Amino acid sequence: xxxxPDLVARAxxxxxxxxxxxxxxxxxxQRDEVIQFADVTGDSFKLAxxxxxxPEAEFIVFCGVHFMAESADILTxxxxxxxxxxxxxxxxxxxxxxxTQVEMAWEAMTAAGIADSVVPxxxxxxxxDIKAFCGRNGGVVCTSSNxxxxxxxxxxxxxxxxxGAKVLFLPxxxxxxxxxxxxxxxxxxxxxxxxxHRPHGGLTAEQxxxxxxxxxxxxxxxxxRFAPExxxxxxxxxxxxxxxxxxxxxxxxxxxxxxxGSTEFIIKTIEAAPAGSAWAIGTELxxxxxxxxxxxDKRIVFLDKTVCYxxxxxxxxLPHFVWAMESLAAGTVVxxxxxxxDTERWALVALxxxxxxxx
Ligand code: 13P
Ligand code: SF4
Numbered sequence: 543x544x545x546x547p548d549l550v551a552r553a554x555x556x557x558x559x560x561x562x563x564x565x566x567x568x569x570x571x572q573r574d575e576v577i578q579f580a581d582v583t584g585d586s587f588k589l590a591x592x593x594x595x596x597p598e599a600e601f602i603v604f605c606g607v608h609f610m611a612e613s614a615d616i617l618t619x620x621x622x623x624x625x626x627x628x629x630x631x632x633x634x635x636x637x638x639x640x641x642t643q644v645e646m647a648w649e650a651m652t653a654a655g656i657a658d659s660v661v662p663x664x665x666x667x668x669x670x671d672i673k674a675f676c677g678r679n680g681g682v683v684c685t686s687s688n689x690x691x692x693x694x695x696x697x698x699x700x701x702x703x704x705x706g707a708k709v710l711f712l713p714x715x716x717x718x719x720x721x722x723x724x725x726x727x728x729x730x731x732x733x734x735x736x737x738x739h740r741p742h743g744g745l746t747a748e749q750x751x752x753x754x755x756x757x758x759x760x761x762x763x764x765x766x767r768f769a770p771e772x773x774x775x776x777x778x779x780x781x782x783x784x785x786x787x788x789x790x791x792x793x794x795x796x797x798x799x800x801x802x803g804s805t806e807f808i809i810k811t812i813e814a815a816p817a818g819s820a821w822a823i824g825t826e827l828x829x830x831x832x833x834x835x836x837x838x839d840k841r842i843v844f845l846d847k848t849v850c851y852x853x854x855x856x857x858x859x860l861p862h863f864v865w866a867m868e869s870l871a872a873g874t875v876v877x878x879x880x881x882x883x884d885t886e887r888w889a890l891v892a893l894x895x896x897x898x899x900x901x
Pocket of ligand 1: 584667762790804806
């Protein structure tokens, strides 16, 4: 749907009034009506770096979800203020790993005698206190763009311990499993799933000792809904179609796909695809629709018509964006996201380890 012209004019006026004081970041899953005002767009890795590279901007307006705004706050200077236009824009996956739950899992690993060989790795899609937990315990943050190098780094950290290194991967079991099995040569038997809602994670001490990857039982409520049967029916319906999916999809879906990668990878792949080629994309719908509109010479379909937008990404709409921008222009700071100093310090350790990874 076309954006309300009055709101568009108000957003433009507020942005112009703020000038260089404001820098607007837009995640690829944002609505068209919002992304049109972004100074940069990107996946969570690119946006984390872009936020850090703008020390002159007093306000970073983050059109994305809560954990991304927290990461931007951690990576930007103390005088910069990060604004999330709707505070209800969270992430159900990030909410699946709470610090108290992770600490209980760590205690169980200590009791099982394996904590010394475990390196915690958290996906960017996690709260700042989970990133800080990783920072404190020798771990690292990763994104869907660099999960493989982050896992390589993590396994190297404890390569010399008896029995070999293990990774505790938070909070997305699918990104963890897909990366471990498809990129690192581990087997499904090397992976166990820690369920925070069951005593001792639902695992025996022996299972913990035998595992190489301890996957947290979290998932993305959007990507987790794509099903392998849909891939089969699309291939039957559109001969020659290429299946391109995000690694947050279930392992059975990724196994049936032709290509798998982060949102930046998905965009680059479609940009480089020849005219006339056909693609089914398994990621958030706003991005798939934008790609289809931008590439009318290619046939681009959404992998599964029954899967919806990410409801929390969509909370950032034009009215919220205009309200945040006009408030800033009028001198009122609204919806600031501020991570407490101790959490920030340790989360930064884990994020800086990520930014120092090769590639
Ligand atoms: P990336 O931006 O890292 O590809 O992650 C996708 C996602 O689900 C963000 O919420
Ligand atoms: Fe979270 Fe999934 Fe939405 Fe990304 S797409 S914000 S991982 S629920």
